[in-house]
Amino acid sequence: MNESRNTLQKVEAGLPGRRRRETMFKLAGLLATTVGIVFLGVFFADLIAKGSSAFVQTQVRLDVEFDAQVIAPGGEMDIAYADFDGLVRASLRGVFPDVSGRNERRELYRLVSVGAGYQLRDMIVADPNLLGTTQAIWVPAASTVDMYVKGNIDASLDESLRPLSDAQIAWVDALRAAGNLQTQFNSALFSNGDSRDPELAGIRGALMGSFYMLIVTVMLAFPIGVAAAIYLEEFAPRNRWSDLIEVNINNLAAVPSIVFGLLGLAVFINWVALPRSAPLVGGLVLSLLTLPVIIIASRAAIKAVPPSIREAALGLGASQMQVVFHHVLPLALPGMLTGTIIGMSRALGESAPLLMIGMVAFIVDVPGGFSDPATALPVQIYLWADSPERAFAERTSAAIIVLLGFLLVMNLAAVIIRKRMERKW
Amino acid sequence: MARMTESNSSDEQPPSMELDAETEVPTEAAVAANGAQLALAEEQIVDIGETVGNVRCEDPYVVAENVNVFYGDNHAIKDVTLEISKKEVIALIGPSGCGKSTFLRCLNRMNDSIETARVSGDISLGGQDIYSKEFDPVALRARVGMVFQKPNPFPKSIYDNVAYGPRIHGLANDRAELDEIVHNSLERAGLLKEVKDRMDEPGTGLSGGQQQRLCIARTIAVNPEVILMDEPCSALDPIATARIEDLMDELSEDYAIVIVTHSMQQAARVSGRVAYFHLGLLVEVDETDKIFTNPQHKLTEDYITGRIG
Numbered sequence: 001m002n003e004s005r006n007t008l009q010k011v012e013a014g015l016p017g018r019r020r021r022e023t024m025f026k027l028a029g030l031l032a033t034t035v036g037i038v039f040l041g042v043f044f045a046d047l048i049a050k051g052s053s054a055f056v057q058t059q060v061r062l063d064v065e066f067d068a069q070v071i072a073p074g075g076e077m078d079i080a081y082a083d084f085d086g087l088v089r090a091s092l093r094g095v096f097p098d099v100s101g102r103n104e105r106r107e108l109y110r111l112v113s114v115g116a117g118y119q120l121r122d123m124i125v126a127d128p129n130l131l132g133t134t135q136a137i138w139v140p141a142a143s144t145v146d147m148y149v150k151g152n153i154d155a156s157l158d159e160s161l162r163p164l165s166d167a168q169i170a171w172v173d174a175l176r177a178a179g180n181l182q183t184q185f186n187s188a189l190f191s192n193g194d195s196r197d198p199e200l201a202g203i204r205g206a207l208m209g210s211f212y213m214l215i216v217t218v219m220l221a222f223p224i225g226v227a228a229a230i231y232l233e234e235f236a237p238r239n240r241w242s243d244l245i246e247v248n249i250n251n252l253a254a255v256p257s258i259v260f261g262l263l264g265l266a267v268f269i270n271w272v273a274l275p276r277s278a279p280l281v282g283g284l285v286l287s288l289l290t291l292p293v294i295i296i297a298s299r300a301a302i303k304a305v306p307p308s309i310r311e312a313a314l315g316l317g318a319s320q321m322q323v324v325f326h327h328v329l330p331l332a333l334p335g336m337l338t339g340t341i342i343g344m345s346r347a348l349g350e351s352a353p354l355l356m357i358g359m360v361a362f363i364v365d366v367p368g369g370f371s372d373p374a375t376a377l378p379v380q381i382y383l384w385a386d387s388p389e390r391a392f393a394e395r396t397s398a399a400i401i402v403l404l405g406f407l408l409v410m411n412l413a414a415v416i417i418r419k420r421m422e423r424k425w
Numbered sequence: 426m427a428r429m430t431e432s433n434s435s436d437e438q439p440p441s442m443e444l445d446a447e448t449e450v451p452t453e454a455a456v457a458a459n460g461a462q463l464a465l466a467e468e469q470i471v472d473i474g475e476t477v478g479n480v481r482c483e484d485p486y487v488v489a490e491n492v493n494v495f496y497g498d499n500h501a502i503k504d505v506t507l508e509i510s511k512k513e514v515i516a517l518i519g520p521s522g523c524g525k526s527t528f529l530r531c532l533n534r535m536n537d538s539i540e541t542a543r544v545s546g547d548i549s550l551g552g553q554d555i556y557s558k559e560f561d562p563v564a565l566r567a568r569v570g571m572v573f574q575k576p577n578p579f580p581k582s583i584y585d586n587v588a589y590g591p592r593i594h595g596l597a598n599d600r601a602e603l604d605e606i607v608h609n610s611l612e613r614a615g616l617l618k619e620v621k622d623r624m625d626e627p628g629t630g631l632s633g634g635q636q637q638r639l640c641i642a643r644t645i646a647v648n649p650e651v652i653l654m655d656e657p658c659s660a661l662d663p664i665a666t667a668r669i670e671d672l673m674d675e676l677s678e679d680y681a682i683v684i685v686t687h688s689m690q691q692a693a694r695v696s697g698r699v700a701y702f703h704l705g706l707l708v709e710v711d712e713t714d715k716i717f718t719n720p721q722h723k724l725t726e727d728y729i730t731g732r733i734g
Contacts, residue, residue: 238540308577312640314538315571316590316647317563326589327579 047404051397057186057199058146059138060112060175062091066124068132079125084117088139095180096171107168111175113140115188115200140188141181143198143391145172149183152390163390189398193366194380198391201384203399205366209279209359209374210348212367216283217290217347222340224287225294229336232295233302234324253292260289261353269357276358277373285353290343297339301332334421341414345407351378377403476506477721478711482698486511486681487532487651492546494527494536501527504546505707507700511650514673514682516692516713519702520733525685528702529653532683533569534562550651567594570644574656576636578628578643583620586628586639587611590647606646614642615672634665641672645680652676654684658691670695689729693717701725703733 064087071082089109093099099108116139123137124130140146144163147153153162155169164172175181192202236242264285268274274281305328313323354360359375360383367374375383377399384396485508494502502524509515517525527536534555536542548555555565567590578586587607590596597603607624611617616638620631628639637657644652654673658666673682673695686692692699692713699716701709701724709716709725720726727733 306577308573308575309579310538311535311571311573312577312579312643313589314535315533315566315573316593316643317566318589318593319563322593326593331580 047397047400051394051399051401053150054189054391054394054398055186056183057188058141058149059182059184060141060145061136061138061180062088062112062116063094063134063136064088064091064120065134066120066130066132071124071131079121082121082124084120085114087120088112088116095175104167107165108171110142111145111168111171113142113199114197115140115195138184140199143389144168145181146199147390148172149176149181150394152394189395193364194362194375194383195364198387198389198395201392201395203377203380203402205363206375206377206380206399207402208367209282209363210376212279212370212374213282213286213376214344214348216280216370217286218340218344220283221287221290221294221343225291225340225343226298226336228291229295229298229302230324230329233299234320234328249292249295253296256352257289257350258352258356260285261356263288264353265356275371275373277361277363277375278371279359279367279374279376280370281357282354282359282374282376283370285357286347286350289350289353290340290347293343293346294336294340297342298332298336301335301339302328304335305331334418337421338414338418341410341417345410345414348406348410349378349403351376351382354379355382377406476707476710478709478715480507480707480710482508482510482513484510486551487683488547488549489528489531490547490549492528492531492544492548494524494531494545495541495543496539497541501705502531503705505702507707507710509651509681509683511681512677512679513698514677514684514696515698515700516696517683517685517700517702518687518689518692518728519708520728521687522704523702524705525700525702526655528707529655529683529685532651532653533566533571535566535571537562567647568649569651569653570647570649572637572640572644572652572654572657575660576633576640578631578636578639580627580629582625583611583628583631583639584624587642587646590643594647596647610642610646611639613645613676614638615668616642632665634661634668637661637665637669638672641669641676645676649680651681651683654682656685656687659687666691689717701728703728 067087067090070086070090071084072078089105092108092112093105096108099105119137119139123135141149144153145168148155148164148169149172153164155162155164159166172181188200189202191204192200193205195201232242232245236245264281268281268284269276274284309327309331310323313327318326354376358373360379361373361375362383363373363375365372381396381399381403384392384399487509489505489507492502492505493500505524505528507528517529519525530536531544531548532555536544544556550565550568553560579589581589584607587610588603591603591606597606608617611620616635619635620626620639628636631639637660641652641657658669661669670691673684676682677695677697682695684692684695696713698710699713700707701716701720701722703724709720709722711721716725717729720729724733
């Protein structure tokens with residue numbers, strides 16, 4: 001009796017300490033989580049604040065006369081010689097007839113993007129009937145104008161400290177007052193490749209490059225990774241060799257990605273002589289990079305299949321192969337797919353190895369295949385972040401938002417697949 | 426028998442082999458019994474001697490001669506000889522880690538999948554050596570089915586669970602034949618009434634007892650000659666257990682049944698013969714009545730009277 005009371009006293013004496021430690025631990029965990037969430041929130045808020053304005057672009061409305069004299073001087077239209085920029089200039093002069101003098105006019109012309117001429121050319125090629133008519137069309141404003149309209153250029157600064165002169169600001173204000181200047185959805189961002197001119201630069205080239213690369217990666221890494229995992233888990237004998245392989249797969253997963261880039265440069269480009277800057281090579285390198293991740297995830301998924309299912313199938317007389325393909329694989333597939341998607345999203349965000357294989361080049365054309373020169377979304381972000389123009393800063397943020405959007409979608413897909421296909425046993 | 430001086434604890438089985446349900450709190454009696462067991466083990470170890478009773482039977486079908494099993498360095502089964510005839514129920518009993526499950530799994534070569542396991546001696550099925558190179562374990566397991574301790578239906582529909590065996594072995598020529606096999610197997614396993622309206626529902630959704638009967642239906646769908654049962658009722662409640670026992674009774678008309686059980690009452694109810702294993706040795710084999718009323722060996726007597734195990 002005495003003894004049990006003694007126990008009780010001892011337990012009670014220790015209780016406050018235990019409760020205190022538990023509270024402290026909970027608080028520490030809460031603090032850590034809060035700090036993480038705050039940082040993430042700051043990051044996203046900053047990104048959206050900086051990048052969201054890139055999704056709209058200032059456009060200028062011009063009444064352009066498709067002058068037959070300029071476009072088709074001999075009656076026959078010759079795109080190569082037609083002076084479309086001249087048409088743009090003429091219509092600008094029409095809006096501001098008072099502007100005279102070579103320098104002033106040159107300043108005036110700089111309000112509109114150099115892409116305006118190309119836009120007119122594309123219109124007339126698409127519809128030759130426009131010849132001789134006058135059309136009101138929206139053309140992109142120059143990036144400096146765009147920056148001013150978005151409030152990124154302070155008009156109160158001294159003229160020498162800003163890219164727009166007093167006269168240019170006056171013209172822009174006049175255009176805006178007349179309703180001939182407004183911000184519209186920036187479709188160029190999604191339909192154009194890279195450009196030296198921010199208002200014409202888009203992420204389509206990088207997106208397509210990333211897309212082709214991921215196709216190559218998933219086609220190679222998923223089947224090879226799953227096959228390797230199945231072999232290692234189900235068929236390989238357990239000995240020193242398989243231990244060595246296992247250790248090395250785990251090591252490979254930890255190898256810095258730039259090393260894989262060097263490998264790709266030495267093997268795929270230098271030795272196999274595959275084209276430089278091609279998504280094919282990028283995909284090959286990224287599949288090497290993701291293979292260990294997929295193998296490890298797939299092996300874990302296979303290991304998680306209860307042995308009782310294997311025994312049940314073996315006991316019925318299923319061969320090892322039938323056990324694997326009829327029972328183990330269907331149950332392990334959600335885990336394998338999740339691992340693959342995680343690996344793919346890592347590959348999508350990878351830039352270092354691509355630098356080594358020439359995917360960092362300035363490429364204007366949108367790639368149309370696996371061997372066309374291309375760049376990738378993260379590399380595009382790197383390139384734009386390096387550009388001095390103010391307008392590229394917001395495009396960098398916009399490209400990051402798009403990249404994060406894709407990663408979010410992929411991770412969401414992984415979660416949904418896991419939840420949907422997960423079976424109880 | 427000098428090698429028998431190894432201690433009790435070194436006779437452990439690999440973890441996957443015997444998932445024992447013995448989690449009860451050790452009572453004073455149990456502790457005492459355990460002490461008695463140790464004492465017994467030490468004093469009797471030298472004179473376990475040859476298997477007593479009768480390891481032979483009339484019209485033997487499964488014959489094990491001098492079977493030894495090693496898990497690495499662990500000698501799990503020692504020189505076991507046992508004959509099993511075509512239409513009988515034989516129960517393997519004995520304390521945990523005595524090798525009865527290991528012996529059972531030798532009969533359909535389920536130990537093949539354990540890498541460290543090594544089997545020596547001869548086991549034949551209908552006169553054919555099942556461990557010979559020419560004998561394919563896939564064919565063997567079609568003839569020697571197995572029901573496991575924990576019900577383990579596939580995470581597939583009830584129909585597909587039963588149809589799986591016939592499908593992989595190509596036993597049915599068309600869908601109608603397969604339907605018939607599934608139907609008959611479920612009927613023989615006494616499950617048809619309960620599941621005939623929900624054949625497409627997952628087998629894992631059934632109750633524990635139903636799941637185990639589904640596993641039995643799945644086994645007999647392949648039409649084996651021998652059915653091995655590894656403590657088939659240890660995860661079931663008494664009512665489900667009673668149904669499985671009734672089922673075994675019916676099935677014994679067509680199949681040889683080898684059952685491992687920890688319940689001596691169950692062994693007494695369902696089996697015609699009983700084999701008592703101790704520390705990897707087959708101690709005594711005889712008619713069930715004889716074992717339980719008049720055991721010849723002291724260890725058997727101690728076990729069935731509750732002084733061991």
